[in-house]
Amino acid sequence: MNNQVEPRKLVVYGREGCHLCEEMIASLRVLQKKSWFELEVINIDGNEHLTRLYNDRVPVLFAVNENKELCHYFLDSDVIGAYLS
Numbered sequence: 001m002n003n004q005v006e007p008r009k010l011v012v013y014g015r016e017g018c019h020l021c022e023e024m025i026a027s028l029r030v031l032q033k034k035s036w037f038e039l040e041v042i043n044i045d046g047n048e049h050l051t052r053l054y055n056d057r058v059p060v061l062f063a064v065n066e067n068k069e070l071c072h073y074f075l076d077s078d079v080i081g082a083y084l085s
Contacts, residue, residue, distance in 0.1 A: 006065065008037040008084070014059040015045050020073055021059040027075045028061075035084045 010028065014021030021041075028039055044050040044058065054060045057072040063083060070079050 009040065009064040010037055010070075011040045011042055011062045011064055012059050013042050013044050013050060013054045013062060015043055018058055024059045024061065024075045028080075031080065031084070037084065 012021065012025055012028065014024070025039075025041055031037075032039060042050065044054050054072075060072040061070045061075065061080070062068070063070050066083075070076065070083060
């Protein structure tokens with residue numbers, strides 16, 4: 001019987017040169033030192049589908065395990081705290 005817990009995975013959809021994206025990623029890297037989760041950063045530029053979905057709302061933080069958007073523009077500390085607890 002495998003009792004391993006699948007790690008939570010978060011994705012930041014953003015773009016290079018976006019100061020809000022950089023701030024969100026930096027805050028998540030700090031949180032990673034305290035909480036167990038994987039973080040992937042995806043540049044939406046060059047991907048037509050992702051650009052259509054997220055163009056005006058980057059950065060977007062998405063919880064892969066729950067298949068839902070957690071927040072956009074700024075890291076919502078209440079939402080991320082509830083998700084990680």
